[in-house]
Amino acid sequence: MGLKQNLHKLKEKYKGTKMAPAFNALHTFLYTPNETTHSGAHVRVVDDLKRTMNTVIMALVPCLIFGIFNAGYQHYAAIDNTLRLDPLGNFFTWDNFILGAWTVLPLVIVSYVVGLGVEFIFAIIKKHEVEEGYLVTGMLVPLIVPIDIPLWMLAVAVIFGVVIGKEVFGGTGMNILNPALTIRAFLFFAYPTWMSGDKVWVHGAQAMAGQPDAISGETILGTLAANSHPVYSLWDMFWGFIPGSVGETSTFLIIIGGLFLIFTKIGSWRIMLSAVIGAIAMGLIFNGVVAQGWIQEGSKFYGLMNEPFWHHLIIGGLAFGIVYMATDPVTASQTNKGKWIYGFFIGFMSIMIRVFNPAYPEGVMLAILLMNVFAPTIDHYVVKGNINKRMKRAKHLKAKTA
Amino acid sequence: MSKDIKIKKGLTIKLKGEAEKTLSSAPRSRTFALRPSDFHLITPKMVVREGGKVQAGDTIFYSKSNELVKFVSPVSGTLTKIERGAKRVITEIIIEADPQDTFKDFGILSPDSSSAEAIKSRLLESGCWPFIMQRPYAVIADTEQEPRDIFISAVSTAPLANDVDFSLNGKEKELQAAVTALSKLTKGQVHVGVGKSGSSPFKGLKDISLHNVSGPHPAGNVGTQINKISPVNKNEIVWTIAPQDLVIIGELLLTGKFNPDRIIALSGSEVKTPKYYRTRIGSEAATFLYDSGLKDENVRVISGDVLTGKKISPKGHLGYYSNTVTVIPEGDDYELFGWNKPVFDKISTSRALTFSWLTPNKKYDLDTNTNGEHRAFVVTGNYEEVFPLDMFPMQMLKACMVKDLDQMEALGMYEVAPEDFSLTEFVCVSKQPHQQIIRNGLDLMYKEIG
Numbered sequence: 141m142g143l144k145q146n147l148h149k150l151k152e153k154y155k156g157t158k159m160a161p162a163f164n165a166l167h168t169f170l171y172t173p174n175e176t177t178h179s180g181a182h183v184r185v186v187d188d189l190k191r192t193m194n195t196v197i198m199a200l201v202p203c204l205i206f207g208i209f210n211a212g213y214q215h216y217a218a219i220d221n222t223l224r225l226d227p228l229g230n231f232f233t234w235d236n237f238i239l240g241a242w243t244v245l246p247l248v249i250v251s252y253v254v255g256l257g258v259e260f261i262f263a264i265i266k267k268h269e270v271e272e273g274y275l276v277t278g279m280l281v282p283l284i285v286p287i288d289i290p291l292w293m294l295a296v297a298v299i300f301g302v303v304i305g306k307e308v309f310g311g312t313g314m315n316i317l318n319p320a321l322t323i324r325a326f327l328f329f330a331y332p333t334w335m336s337g338d339k340v341w342v343h344g345a346q347a348m349a350g351q352p353d354a355i356s357g358e359t360i361l362g363t364l365a366a367n368s369h370p371v372y373s374l375w376d377m378f379w380g381f382i383p384g385s386v387g388e389t390s391t392f393l394i395i396i397g398g399l400f401l402i403f404t405k406i407g408s409w410r411i412m413l414s415a416v417i418g419a420i421a422m423g424l425i426f427n428g429v430v431a432q433g434w435i436q437e438g439s440k441f442y443g444l445m446n447e448p449f450w451h452h453l454i455i456g457g458l459a460f461g462i463v464y465m466a467t468d469p470v471t472a473s474q475t476n477k478g479k480w481i482y483g484f485f486i487g488f489m490s491i492m493i494r495v496f497n498p499a500y501p502e503g504v505m506l507a508i509l510l511m512n513v514f515a516p517t518i519d520h521y522v523v524k525g526n527i528n529k530r531m532k533r534a535k536h537l538k539a540k541t542a
Numbered sequence: 543m544s545k546d547i548k549i550k551k552g553l554t555i556k557l558k559g560e561a562e563k564t565l566s567s568a569p570r571s572r573t574f575a576l577r578p579s580d581f582h583l584i585t586p587k588m589v590v591r592e593g594g595k596v597q598a599g600d601t602i603f604y605s606k607s608n609e610l611v612k613f614v615s616p617v618s619g620t621l622t623k624i625e626r627g628a629k630r631v632i633t634e635i636i637i638e639a640d641p642q643d644t645f646k647d648f649g650i651l652s653p654d655s656s657s658a659e660a661i662k663s664r665l666l667e668s669g670c671w672p673f674i675m676q677r678p679y680a681v682i683a684d685t686e687q688e689p690r691d692i693f694i695s696a697v698s699t700a701p702l703a704n705d706v707d708f709s710l711n712g713k714e715k716e717l718q719a720a721v722t723a724l725s726k727l728t729k730g731q732v733h734v735g736v737g738k739s740g741s742s743p744f745k746g747l748k749d750i751s752l753h754n755v756s757g758p759h760p761a762g763n764v765g766t767q768i769n770k771i772s773p774v775n776k777n778e779i780v781w782t783i784a785p786q787d788l789v790i791i792g793e794l795l796l797t798g799k800f801n802p803d804r805i806i807a808l809s810g811s812e813v814k815t816p817k818y819y820r821t822r823i824g825s826e827a828a829t830f831l832y833d834s835g836l837k838d839e840n841v842r843v844i845s846g847d848v849l850t851g852k853k854i855s856p857k858g859h860l861g862y863y864s865n866t867v868t869v870i871p872e873g874d875d876y877e878l879f880g881w882n883k884p885v886f887d888k889i890s891t892s893r894a895l896t897f898s899w900l901t902p903n904k905k906y907d908l909d910t911n912t913n914g915e916h917r918a919f920v921v922t923g924n925y926e927e928v929f930p931l932d933m934f935p936m937q938m939l940k941a942c943m944v945k946d947l948d949q950m951e952a953l954g955m956y957e958v959a960p961e962d963f964s965l966t967e968f969v970c971v972s973k974q975p976h977q978q979i980i981r982n983g984l985d986l987m988y989k990e991i992g
Contacts, residue, residue, distance in 0.1 A: 144876050168915060172880030176873050176910040180960070180977035181849045181967045182842060183555075183701075183870065186888035186896055188914020190881035192921060192971055195894040269915055313918030313972075404894040408923060474922040474936060523934055527952040530933075534775040 144171065161263040165270035193272040195406045199397035200279050200387070200464065206380060207387035208244045211287050212236030214383050215343040218357050227381040243343050244386055246291055247282035254295045255281070258302040262311065273312030273319070273470070274302065280320035280464060283387025284457065284505075285327060286340040288347075293334065297326045317512045318471045321505050328505070336502075338362060341383035357383035360455045361494065361502060367443035377454045388460035391453070398463035407467040410476060411483035415462040416453065418487025423449025426495055444495045458490055461504035471512040475522040482518055486511050547735065547770045549757025551930040553965055555701040555889060557848065557870075558905045561807035562817040563708050568833060571825035574617045575859035576602060576635045580852075581672055583681050583985065586613070586632050594621045599646030599668060599800035602635060610685050614669030616802045616823045618644045634859075637824075645799040653723035653795050661723045665791065668800050672862070673787035677765070677774050679988045680959035680981075689781040691730035691772060694721075696744050696785045697737045697755045699762035700847040702809040704865040706785050709805040709818065710743045716792025717785070718747050723795055724783070725749040735767040744785075760930065765962040769931045774957045786865050804860065808834055810848075810869035811907040812841045825860050827867060836869060842910050844868045849964035850977070873911025881914065888913065891924060891969045917972040925966040931957070935966050939976060942983030947990055950983055960984070 147167055154163045167173075168190070177184060213236045217223040223230045230236075255278045256270075263270040281298060301323030306315040328335045339345045342357035360370045360382060372382050380390025388394070401407025426445040429435055435445055453459060466472060466486045473482035486507050493503025578586045586603035590596055596615040605611040615621075617639045625634040648668045651660065665671050666685065676683040683689070696706045710717065725732045731751040736742035738756040745752065753771060760766045764782045774780055783791075790802050802823040809816045814835035821830060827843060836856070844851035845861035848868050852861055860867065882895070889906050890896030898904070925935040933954040941949040960977035967976035 144878070148876065164915075168881070171876035171878055172911070172913060173915060174874045174876050175912045175915065176842075177912055178853075178975075180975050181964050182844055182851065182853070182868075182910050183557075183848050183889075183908040183968065184912050184914075184973065185969050185971075186880075186885050186890045186898075186913045187892050187894060187969075187971050188881060188912075188973065189917045189920055189971055190914060191894050191896075192892075194882045195892075269917075271917055273920070311918065313920045405892040405924075406894055406921075469922040470920055472922070475934065476923060476926060479923070519937075523937055523953070526932070526934060526954075530773075530775075530952065530954055533773065534777075537775055537778075 189272045193275045196276045199400045202393045203387040206390045208240035209236045211240035218342045250291045251281040252278040254298045262307045271312035277319045284385045287343045297323045300326045364443040388457040391459045394459045410479040414480045414483030415487035418484035422488045422491035423452045458504045473515045473518045478518040478522045547755045549761035549930045552758035553928045554758040556905045557701045558811040558907045559816045561809040565818045568819040568821040568830040571829045574637045574824035580862040597644045597646045648798045653719045658726040670791045675782045678956035689728045690778045692732045692781045694734045695764040697762035699759035703847045704807040713789045714743045716789045719795045720788040720792035722749045807866045812837045812869040840872045850961045871909040873909030921971045928965040942979045
């Protein structure tokens with residue numbers, strides 16, 4: 141009881157001061173506030189934005205934990221290839237965990253500390269409460285970057301993403317682009333050597349480059365874009381024992397997370413489903429093009445175009461993007477019909493970019509950002525349909541009375 | 543001829559403390575109050591001064607903008623006090639009641655043989671006009687314009703609401719008189735929505751067009767029924783009237799007396815014996831609250847249902863339009879880890895560690911806590927699940943917030959009242975005040991266009 145009363149007294153003390161938003165942000169993590177309804181409905185549902193965001197984070201935690209083990213596993217497996225013969229047996233080990241935690245947790249900490257720091261500063265300047273949007277963004281960011289990204293780069297990117305991607309538009313709920321992807325896109329174009337190639341996906345690859353025992357690890361997309369054959373089995377890809385961004389390798393855990401989001405009604409099943417349909421559609425078209433013989437072996441597009449359409453769903457960051465980032469309600473289409481269109485084009489464009497832009501074979505980031513920009517337009521036309529119906533009704537009536 | 547209206551989208555909120563279907567008479571109230579704030583956008587022009595004697599039916603004040611619209615005393619007694627708030631706005635007019643009522647006699651008017659003109663002027667002079675609401679704008683009806691149709695909802699789907707079939711029991715005569723009179727005021731129809739099952743007293747009446755309504759809340763909201771029967775278009779006006787107000791109108795026509803009796807449902811988890819009371823518009827809530835007894839001191843007394851009612855003090859008075867009084871616990875307390883722990887005892891439309899979906903028939907004891915802080919709109923798609931009207935609720939709210947009149951009109955603002963957004967407000971994760979936003983939007987439109 142004591143803590144609750146003491147915090148209440150502190151809250152009253154800080155009320156109206158500049159520190160109030162910062163204090164309240166921390167206070168409300170411990171206790172939901174004593175705020176009551178004033179106008180309108182006197183009772184409210186139990187869900188608030190914190191719970192919503194927290195649900196997404198819960199869906200991400202398995203990916204994070206897997207990512208930690210995978211970071212260690214990929215490092216040791218790159219040194220000693222025999223480990224790959226029994227991935228399951230050599231995956232959940234202390235060595236993997238310690239190395240992974242040592243490399244991944246700093247990313248998480250930097251992402252949260254820098255990002256929330258910016259949010260707090262803006263909340264204090266603009267005198268509003270600290271909104272929860274960054275809780276999810278802060279978790280997404282470490283999962284979609286390469287393991288060895290220097291922390292200062294991450295910090296710079298986070299500041300850029302939060303300020304330019306979100307705060308200039310008015311904060312959580314007002315942004316046009318997904319902040320996590322804005323951060324990744326910034327890294328991608330500002331520091332391309334740290335974001336692609338075959339030296340960034342395995343811990344230590346960059347540091348040991350040029351040495352006799354140098355290790356490397358290419359993503360499957362990179363391999364395919366170079367028209368070679370990936371060394372990993374389909375099951376490895378599905379379970380996620382492959383190099384890639386920290387948390388997006390395990391399709392299995394992403395599916396579990398996606399189902400959890402759909403079940404809790406936090407993530408939009410419309411977007412997820414239509415994005416998968418879109419990706420399959422584009423994949424089938426490319427498979428058809430190859431089957432027709434229009435693209436021959438030797439073409440630079442052949443490797444990715446020839447990949448069976450359903451493989452696209454389990455390689456690269458497509459699944460992760462669809463489940464956790466395309467569904468961001470603020471930047472997605474806001475109407476139900478719009479969500480179908482929006483999701484479909486994300487899947488469709490992802491595969492298209494993947495195939496036609498082998499220099500940057502990960503298409504989902506750009507596809508989502510592109511569709512973020514088009515989402516308001518899609519909504520505009522969906523809403524326009526309803527408006528036209530209403531106008532038609534009124535016109536019909538006028539004709540009748542005239 | 544009756545038609546079926548079936549509502550699919552919505553949410554029936556099941557709360558503890560449903561009123562038992564027994565009718566008691568509340569003790570006669572010592573004072574009665576009229577609150578001008580019950581009549582939206584009406585500025586009162588007083589007729590009676592402090593200390594003046596009134597009969598039931600005597601005009602107390604009229605609308606400053608239209609002196610035909612009169613507001614009359616629900617009781618005979620002495621006007622003892624005119625309470626004023628900021629800028630000398632009248633907040634409450636208190637009338638101390640006589641031990642026995644004397645009524646102003648308006649004379650009997652047979653609805654069958656009277657002209658529309660006679661009926662209209664009788665409704666105006668007797669103070670019955672304020673019972674007639676209009677859409678667009680959800681305000682007291684304009685006296686100049688003829689309505690396209692008149693809509694009456696005799697279904698209650700709101701949480702712990704007054705069961706219309708029960709409270710109208712035996713009032714067929716008054717209802718018939720009222721609907722016949724109203725049917726003369728429009729070239730269109732008098733549409734009445736009744737519950738699909740149940741024995742509504744409207745079922746045998748003439749001069750109406752009957753609709754069988756079924757589905758979750760807000761199926762009983764008149765706005766939902768209008769949208770399904772015949773939506774309001776630009777430059778059209780429809781009227782809406784609550785069924786209990788029809789009884790008052792009917793009695794006035796049949797007896798010549800303005801006798802504003804109310805049968806209210808006293809409900810809510812904090813009421814010891816929730817049941818129905820016969821009382822009168824403007825009565826002290828204490829007369830029935832303490833007859834039935836409250837479980838706790840720290841409660842919220844609502845004149846109306848939990849979604850649309852107004853907060854009153856336990857010593858306050860029953861609102862002009864209320865036929866329900868709900869008492870629920872105040873939620874002015876902190877809750878440890880309320881935002882992430884699993885929740886079993888509160889309602890949620892998601893399944894984010896909230897488990898109300900497991901027990902769809904459980905009755906809940908909700909308090910007034912907002913369960914979170916006010917935020918910008920973030921989540922999408924959850925309003926649509928509980929919003930049966932054919933329009934886009936979130937876009938509408940945003941249009942109102944940025945005062946985009948063209949967009950508001952295009953999205954269907956003429957069709958709605960704040961109460962249509964009570965469920966979206968209930969489920970709102972960002973805890974936005976939807977009804978207030980819509981009210982402000984309607985007021986703006988009324989000022990600029992209406």
